[in-house]
Amino acid sequence: MLKSRHILGISHLSPDEISFILDTAQSMKEIMDRPIKKVPPLRGKTIVNLFFEPSTRTKLSFELAAKRLSADTVGIAASTSSVVKGETLIDTARNIEAMRPDIIVMRHSMSGAPHLIANHVESAVINAGDGTNEHPSQALLDLMTVREHFGTLNGLNVTIIGDIAHSRVAHSDIMAFSMMGARVTVCGPATMMPPDPDALGARVCLDLNKAVKDAHVVMALRIQKERQGSLPLFPSEREYARSFGLSRAVTSELRKDAIIMHPGPINRGVEMSPEVADSINSVILEQVTNGVAVRMALFTLLLTDQQKLP
Amino acid sequence: MTEARPILLSQGRVIDPVQEIDIVADLLIQHGRIQEIAPRISSSEDTNRIDCQGMWIVPGLVDMHVHLREPGEEYKETIETGCMAAAAGGFTSIACMPNTSPPNDNSAVTKFIIERARECGNCRVFPVAAITRGQKGGCLTEFADLLAAGAIAFSDDGLPVADPAVMRVALEYSRNFKTLIISHAEELSLSRGGAMNEGTASTRLGLKGIPAAAEEIAIFRDICLAELTGARLHIAHVSTAGSVEIIRAAKKKGLRVTAETGPHYFSLTEDAVDGYNTLAKMNPPLRTEKDRQAIIEGLRDGTIDAIATDHAPHSVLEKECEFHLAANGIIGLETALPLALDVLVRQEGFAEADIIRLMTGNPSNILGISGGSLDPGKLADVTVIDPEREFTLTTEALHSKSHNSPFLGRTFRGRTVLTILEGRLVFDMLQHAYYMS
Numbered sequence: 001m002l003k004s005r006h007i008l009g010i011s012h013l014s015p016d017e018i019s020f021i022l023d024t025a026q027s028m029k030e031i032m033d034r035p036i037k038k039v040p041p042l043r044g045k046t047i048v049n050l051f052f053e054p055s056t057r058t059k060l061s062f063e064l065a066a067k068r069l070s071a072d073t074v075g076i077a078a079s080t081s082s083v084v085k086g087e088t089l090i091d092t093a094r095n096i097e098a099m100r101p102d103i104i105v106m107r108h109s110m111s112g113a114p115h116l117i118a119n120h121v122e123s124a125v126i127n128a129g130d131g132t133n134e135h136p137s138q139a140l141l142d143l144m145t146v147r148e149h150f151g152t153l154n155g156l157n158v159t160i161i162g163d164i165a166h167s168r169v170a171h172s173d174i175m176a177f178s179m180m181g182a183r184v185t186v187c188g189p190a191t192m193m194p195p196d197p198d199a200l201g202a203r204v205c206l207d208l209n210k211a212v213k214d215a216h217v218v219m220a221l222r223i224q225k226e227r228q229g230s231l232p233l234f235p236s237e238r239e240y241a242r243s244f245g246l247s248r249a250v251t252s253e254l255r256k257d258a259i260i261m262h263p264g265p266i267n268r269g270v271e272m273s274p275e276v277a278d279s280i281n282s283v284i285l286e287q288v289t290n291g292v293a294v295r296m297a298l299f300t301l302l303l304t305d306q307q308k309l310p
Numbered sequence: 311m312t313e314a315r316p317i318l319l320s321q322g323r324v325i326d327p328v329q330e331i332d333i334v335a336d337l338l339i340q341h342g343r344i345q346e347i348a349p350r351i352s353s354s355e356d357t358n359r360i361d362c363q364g365m366w367i368v369p370g371l372v373d374m375h376v377h378l379r380e381p382g383e384e385y386k387e388t389i390e391t392g393c394m395a396a397a398a399g400g401f402t403s404i405a406c407m408p409n410t411s412p413p414n415d416n417s418a419v420t421k422f423i424i425e426r427a428r429e430c431g432n433c434r435v436f437p438v439a440a441i442t443r444g445q446k447g448g449c450l451t452e453f454a455d456l457l458a459a460g461a462i463a464f465s466d467d468g469l470p471v472a473d474p475a476v477m478r479v480a481l482e483y484s485r486n487f488k489t490l491i492i493s494h495a496e497e498l499s500l501s502r503g504g505a506m507n508e509g510t511a512s513t514r515l516g517l518k519g520i521p522a523a524a525e526e527i528a529i530f531r532d533i534c535l536a537e538l539t540g541a542r543l544h545i546a547h548v549s550t551a552g553s554v555e556i557i558r559a560a561k562k563k564g565l566r567v568t569a570e571t572g573p574h575y576f577s578l579t580e581d582a583v584d585g586y587n588t589l590a591k592m593n594p595p596l597r598t599e600k601d602r603q604a605i606i607e608g609l610r611d612g613t614i615d616a617i618a619t620d621h622a623p624h625s626v627l628e629k630e631c632e633f634h635l636a637a638n639g640i641i642g643l644e645t646a647l648p649l650a651l652d653v654l655v656r657q658e659g660f661a662e663a664d665i666i667r668l669m670t671g672n673p674s675n676i677l678g679i680s681g682g683s684l685d686p687g688k689l690a691d692v693t694v695i696d697p698e699r700e701f702t703l704t705t706e707a708l709h710s711k712s713h714n715s716p717f718l719g720r721t722f723r724g725r726t727v728l729t730i731l732e733g734r735l736v737f738d739m740l741q742h743a744y745y746m747s
Contacts, residue, residue, distance in 0.1 A: 011514070088630075088631060089631065089632060090630060090631070108632075110632040110633065110634045110635070111515060111516040111517050111586070111633065111634070112515065112516075112517070112586030112632065112633045112634075113632050115585065115586050116586065116631070116632060116633075130516070131516055131517075131634070132516045132517070132518070133515060133516025133517070134516060168516060171516055194513045195508045195509050195510075195512060195513050195519055195521075196509055196510040196512075196513045197513070198510075199510040199511075199513040199514045200513060200514070
């Protein structure tokens with residue numbers, strides 16, 4: 001059903017494929033509410049989690065998704081891999097490939113790294129975040145969460161606030177939401193807007209109050225302190241919190257049915273105040289739950305479809 | 311070296327923009343020199359008479375921007391393989407950049423390069439020496455000593471001279487020797503960490519971009535310094551519309567500024583990077599269609615004086631890897647002329663003589679070297695082009711040691727079929743069919 005053998009990015013998927021993945025994820029979610037949270041379809045399949053960047057939530061989510069489908073999983077963290085010994089990425093991937101895994105889930109600090117690997121292995125590759133490019137499973141879980149709430153994605157107003165230029169979550173979300181018929185607005189310091197937002201399908205609104213005015217969905221991105229580096233893109237966290245943080249004052253002006261999202265982990269008090277994160281409109285933990293369901297769906301679709309491919 | 315037989319290139323279209331010749335004629339080469347150009351020349355028994363009907367006979371091409379990688383990175387290219395690639399591309403004179411290992415910042419390296427090239431014997435190599443010691447951007451190299459050893463210009467190519475005060479001193483000092491400073495124009499604080507052009511494609515690919523302004527600011531800086539010092543300045547690898555505009559204004563003002571661009575900048579855009587294609591990674595990066603058009607206009611109206619390849623060989627080690635880690639640069643010696651024919655002549659309607667001028671007379675004038683024309687009496691550096699000869703670029707067909715070209719697999723129409731250096735055949739696929747196609 002999926003055209004590609006890999007999940008490299010939202011940009012490689014069609015709206016029909018996205019709907020199909022979300023539908024599948026919905027039925028997977030049901031499994032997670034059972035007392036015995038494990039089904040057998042991927043018994044005998046091997047999934048390697050190859051993480052070149054630290055990750056807690058995403059790695060755990062992929063791992064739980066695999067285990068609930070009865071697949072065997074192995075996790076490799078960059079610090080323990082041979083990359084530090086000077087092996088090239090292609091060699092690392094080929095060596096893993098030689099042990100016959102079925103899926104390689106990969107996170108890497110450089111954009112396009114999973115695309116490179118996908119060209120050199122027979123296994124299916126799932127991009128679990130590459131540099132500042134894409135994080136497709138995150139976007140899919142975001143779509144699922146929003147669709148559960150509003151019953152549709154078409155016609156919704158989605159506003160994403162934060163470091164849009166350097167956020168792979170934002171890149172995937174903008175493409176995914178706009179592909180499914182939502183209008184995406186991005187907001188934040190102008191220093192953090194992408195060079196050509198149009199290329200992704202977003203419009204920029206630099207005024208926070210205007211940006212969120214009619215939004216059904218307001219998503220705050222994590223301010224990545226580690227990215228601030230030698231040239232900070234905003235003067236201080238204090239000023240960021242006051243200018244772009246989601247506070248009660250901002251959220252009180254939202255539509256009554258608006259939901260608040262965050263890909264996590266949250267810097268409470270910076271991009272989002274604690275009251276907002278824990279408010280009734282917040283769906284942040286639902287996102288996390290849906291993450292497992294979406295990843296179960298991706299595994300199932302890739303491995304059941306693979307046999308049909310030449 | 312034994313005296314070569316006289317060569318008579320018969321009934322080809324002789325194009326020499328310097329002499330303003332464009333006629334079907336015979337061209338006779340004797341004792342390593344161009345003897346005569348005339349409608350019909352009778353030849354002696356021992357003359358190698360080569361039928362050039364339907365072909366162009368032009369001055370040997372001149373590439374003022376090549377990386378030969380020797381000394382230091384011989385696994386990418388050697389002076390020998392680089393010269394073979396040059397001959398196969400129709401080039402009889404090339405200028406090689408100093409960013410070798412060690413860099414060409416002293417006369418020993420300059421002499422080594424010239425000596426190696428002489429041994430290889432199939433292309434004339436003119437070393438460009440570093441502006442600063444170790445290309446570190448600080449203390450000047452010994453210009454006088456380097457020039458005496460055979461260097462013909464100065465550049466820290468590959469690295470910009472970051473400090474404007476150092477660039478000023480270099481330009482001032484160059485006046486003592488009437489030599490040329492070649493600027494690799496890049497404002498590092500804006501380009502650092504960038505992997506491609508900043509814009510639509512970089513947004514789409516999630517790659518950090520290099521804004522056009524990083525090049526334009528640096529070009530403007532160096533033009534201001536050229537005006538301040540009265541020195542000659544040449545701008546390497548111009549890639550943006552804004553750069554063309556800045557150079558055009560400088561020329562209008564009467565400043566002694568010249569410029570070159572690479573074939574890739576008039577042939578490709580940033581879209582070539584799609585799929586994280588490291589073969590399309592270079593510095594300056596491929597830009598937008600608007601920039602490409604401006605480069606073509608710059609070539610048309612003379613703002614850009616020369617086509618130079620920036621031939622930059624890299625092995626698979628530097629290219630088959632993460633895009634961010636991949637080295638910048640593509641090879642160009644064997645595709646420059648075919649691209650000029652495809653894009654400039656056939657798509658953009660340039661006169662044949664104009665692209666020949668951009669690849670012969672103009673660059674040799676800028677460098678102040680011989681060649682670049684077919685004047686009788688001159689050393690016989692001659693290239694014969696078959697404008698209709700089709701070929702597909704494959705790794706097997708390349709003479710360069712490296713194959714990092716985004717044009718692999720592309721079929722071209724028109725190429726060099728014969729290259730003559732000082733009266734000797736150094737590349738010949740006219741009389742020898744074994745070469746391929």
